Amino acid sequence: MKVKKNIFVTGLVAGIACLLSACSGKKPVTIERPSFSADSAYAYIERQMAFGPRVPNGAAHMQCAVWLVQQLRAFGATVELQKGYMPDYKGDSQQIYNIIGHFNTPETASRPRILLGAHYDTRPWCDEEEAYADRFYNVPGANDGASGVGVLLEVARQVGKRMADSTFTTPVDIVFFDCEDMGTPRTYTGVEREDTWCLGSQLWATNYAKNQSAVYSFGIVLDMVGAPDATFPREMYSTQYAANYQQQIWHAAEQLGYGAMFTAQQSYPITDDHYYINYIAGIPCVDIIHYDVRNATGFPHWWHTRNDNLDNISKPTLQAVGEVVMSQVK
Numbered sequence: 001m002k003v004k005k006n007i008f009v010t011g012l013v014a015g016i017a018c019l020l021s022a023c024s025g026k027k028p029v030t031i032e033r034p035s036f037s038a039d040s041a042y043a044y045i046e047r048q049m050a051f052g053p054r055v056p057n058g059a060a061h062m063q064c065a066v067w068l069v070q071q072l073r074a075f076g077a078t079v080e081l082q083k084g085y086m087p088d089y090k091g092d093s094q095q096i097y098n099i100i101g102h103f104n105t106p107e108t109a110s111r112p113r114i115l116l117g118a119h120y121d122t123r124p125w126c127d128e129e130e131a132y133a134d135r136f137y138n139v140p141g142a143n144d145g146a147s148g149v150g151v152l153l154e155v156a157r158q159v160g161k162r163m164a165d166s167t168f169t170t171p172v173d174i175v176f177f178d179c180e181d182m183g184t185p186r187t188y189t190g191v192e193r194e195d196t197w198c199l200g201s202q203l204w205a206t207n208y209a210k211n212q213s214a215v216y217s218f219g220i221v222l223d224m225v226g227a228p229d230a231t232f233p234r235e236m237y238s239t240q241y242a243a244n245y246q247q248q249i250w251h252a253a254e255q256l257g258y259g260a261m262f263t264a265q266q267s268y269p270i271t272d273d274h275y276y277i278n279y280i281a282g283i284p285c286v287d288i289i290h291y292d293v294r295n296a297t298g299f300p301h302w303w304h305t306r307n308d309n310l311d312n313i314s315k316p317t318l319q320a321v322g323e324v325v326m327s328q329v330k
């Protein structure tokens, strides 16, 4: 993912942050706490890490993809493997495998769906490392990759249980996007293109725009949702394209007691998978992504480095994010 900072946006961010902080009420409202197991989500993250970095075109990536298909099937999904090609940062053709789990029953099949997504690939380059030589290692991707997928696998397990005990009312599609983190490396000396990020979601959204294969009410994308000190301010593209849903999700977070993590602060627009789901597919989609204004990059200091490992994954954070997502799955 990539942050867009410019003067226009800075002014807008300051303005909206003011507005939001002025109207954040402090009423102690509670809602029913949804079922979600952080232990389970953590185990799914460990499993992904055990494959090694899930760098596209590598064996660990393919093994992980196969495992994700098996997991979704085991939870009751009908699984679709979406294959295609997109140009990478050098203009070469990059193979894409998006993994899509459809959760629906004959009674619910015609209802509008909820789209949940996270990228399962990990970045081939640690290009935020200080030492130049270290920038050519693969990112381990515990937080940037595995955390979003781990939470969504546990969501898939919970949704599958609802399907089994007939408390399921809204169809859900869970998409594991490929090649989110293949954006132009900092070590590349050629021209940088913005659309080298999020290749899998661009492919998915372009196909959807052509086929309109289903009706979605809204979507949620998770990215970097496992850090111990995570904060999730309101990301700007989500505000621009899906303000009502973002408000609904952040309100639920506050009601669940996670208001300190899901802050009222407005953050910069971030080019993440949700951007193309909004922009190309036209589905309102909200990004839940760790952003910290105290860091220069906006992301954790170990982001895109060799330290994106299990030491930086916290079960309480996974629990919070999982419950917030489950609160939106009716």
Ligand SMILES: [Zn+2]
Residues within 6 Å of the ligand: 001, 123, 144, 181, 304
């Ligand atoms: Zn990344």
